[in-house]
Amino acid sequence: MEERKLLHSFLAKSQKGLPPRRMKDSYIEVLLPLGSQPELREKYLTVQNTIRFGRILEDLDSLGVLICYMHTKIHSAKMSPLSIVTAQVDKIDLCKTSLGPEHDIKFSGHVSWVGKTSMEVKMKMCQLHGDEFCPVLDATFVMVARDSENKGPAFVNPLIPESPEEEELFRQGELNKGRRVAFTSTSLLKMAPSAEERTTIHEMFLNTLDPKTISFRSRVLPPKAMWMENSKLKSLEVCHPQERNIFNRIFGGFLMRKAYELGWATACNFGGSRPFVIAVDDIMFQKPVEVGSLLFLSSQVCFTQDNYMQVRVHSEVASLQNREHTTTNVFHFTFMSEKEVPLVFPRTYGESMLYLDGQRHFNSMSVPVNLRKDYLVEP
Numbered sequence: 212m213e214e215r216k217l218l219h220s221f222l223a224k225s226q227k228g229l230p231p232r233r234m235k236d237s238y239i240e241v242l243l244p245l246g247s248q249p250e251l252r253e254k255y256l257t258v259q260n261t262i263r264f265g266r267i268l269e270d271l272d273s274l275g276v277l278i279c280y281m282h283t284k285i286h287s288a289k290m291s292p293l294s295i296v297t298a299q300v301d302k303i304d305l306c307k308t309s310l311g312p313e314h315d316i317k318f319s320g321h322v323s324w325v326g327k328t329s330m331e332v333k334m335k336m337c338q339l340h341g342d343e344f345c346p347v348l349d350a351t352f353v354m355v356a357r358d359s360e361n362k363g364p365a366f367v368n369p370l371i372p373e374s375p376e377e378e379e380l381f382r383q384g385e386l387n388k389g390r391r392v393a394f395t396s397t398s399l400l401k402m403a404p405s406a407e408e409r410t411t412i413h414e415m416f417l418n419t420l421d422p423k424t425i426s427f428r429s430r431v432l433p434p435k436a437m438w439m440e441n442s443k444l445k446s447l448e449v450c451h452p453q454e455r456n457i458f459n460r461i462f463g464g465f466l467m468r469k470a471y472e473l474g475w476a477t478a479c480n481f482g483g484s485r486p487f488v489i490a491v492d493d494i495m496f497q498k499p500v501e502v503g504s505l506l507f508l509s510s511q512v513c514f515t516q517d518n519y520m521q522v523r524v525h526s527e528v529a530s531l532q533n534r535e536h537t538t539t540n541v542f543h544f545t546f547m548s549e550k551e552v553p554l555v556f557p558r559t560y561g562e563s564m565l566y567l568d569g570q571r572h573f574n575s576m577s578v579p580v581n582l583r584k585d586y587l588v589e590p
């Protein structure tokens with residue numbers, strides 16, 4: 212960090228002072244040679260001989276940061292004065308493809324939109340089948356540039372779209388920013404549910420009243436249903452220095468992997484069969500996690516439909532000395548099970564809000580649900 216302090220002089224005073232960049236300036240392709248270098252497979256392998264999605268999340272996080280460093284590269288400086296952190300995983304959509312560990316994987320991506328200090332990054336992952344790399348997933352992350360000590364915001368180079376396709380991507384990035392703001396401002400933490408949502412919750416409540424008693428208090432579960440509170444799983448991680456990133460904080464990819472694996476176990480436990488992840492969305496990195504923290508993860512199924520489960524993982528940290536807990540992330544994962552899953556019923560008002568939030572995330576998936584069938588992506 213002492214060395215990084217000296218890089219302050221390379222920081223731009225305004226965005227205008229930085230040279231504009233093209234999308235191709237940040238474009239990179241990275242090969243993960245699982246097919247040609249079998250010794251790499253161990254790290255990526257599940258017991259069902261498929262690829263661990265948690266490891267892919269880690270790779271995407273590192274790649275997103277690397278792409279932003281390409282966009283902001285100062286050719287005259289040996290080291291970048293910027294600290295680039297993951298602010299949000301906007302969306303990861305998985306395509307209808309299986310992920311075997313015997314074939315090479317190719318990641319690619321570039322910056323698709325920039326604000327003043329934030330950058331949207333689009334990434335793709337493809338896997339070799341025969342002679343061809345076939346698409347496996349699309350990801351959109353938002354990264355934020357901070358100064359060399361990660362203490363305040365730092366400007367990033369403007370982005371110039373060069374073709375109608377790039378202009379469309381840039382426009383989409385602008386819309387995504389608007390959508391994120393709208394999603395946050397209509398959050399159930401700030402606003403009451405809509406009339407339709409209120410009806411859903413009231414109907415669910417009525418469905419759980421015991422018809423034998425004339426009481427609002429005796430609740431019984433309908434058949435093939437489970438109370439939301441009984442879907443919960445929790446875990447604790449000690450954040451060792453091994454998991455730190457280049458800015459001496461805990462690596463975002465590690466946090467995502469741990470949250471994903473707990474979410475997967477929750478879906479497995481709830482659904483009673485192997486779940487497959489089909490979408491990840493709106494993971495906010497609200498606060499950095501300090502090395503040495505205790506990371507408390509709490510996961511629950513908050514919405515279900517047919518074979519689908521929407522799982523929410525909440526993470527908070529506390530230091531060993533200070534017992535106060537602070538929320539650092541909320542993760543949203545959509546899983547598909549091999550068979551129909553139980554209905555999940557909220558019992559309290561707070562759980563009803565979790566149910567509606569889960570439903571909103573489920574409905575925001577971009578690929579129609581009926582297209583999603585034979586996935587093989589596991590923890």
Ligand SMILES: CCCCCCCCCC(=O)SCCNC(=O)CCNC(=O)[C@H](O)C(C)(C)COP(=O)(O)OP(=O)(O)OC[C@H]1O[C@@H](n2cnc3c(N)ncnc32)[C@H](O)[C@@H]1OP(=O)(O)O
Binds near residue numbers: 276298497500
């Ligand atoms: C070389 C390659 C290998 C490297 C691998 C290492 C990878 C290391 C990457 C990581 O592991 S980072 C660790 C995980 N991430 C974190 O710990 C970040 C924790 N969160 C924070 O530190 C702050 O919440 C954050 C810096 C993201 C935002 O802080 P503020 O809320 O004070 O930000 P501010 O209000 O100043 O806004 C700054 C910009 O961020 C944008 N922003 C903030 N939160 C956002 C959000 N949630 N989503 C999208 N954009 C967001 C905001 O719109 C604005 O954009 P513009 O300047 O372009 O207008």
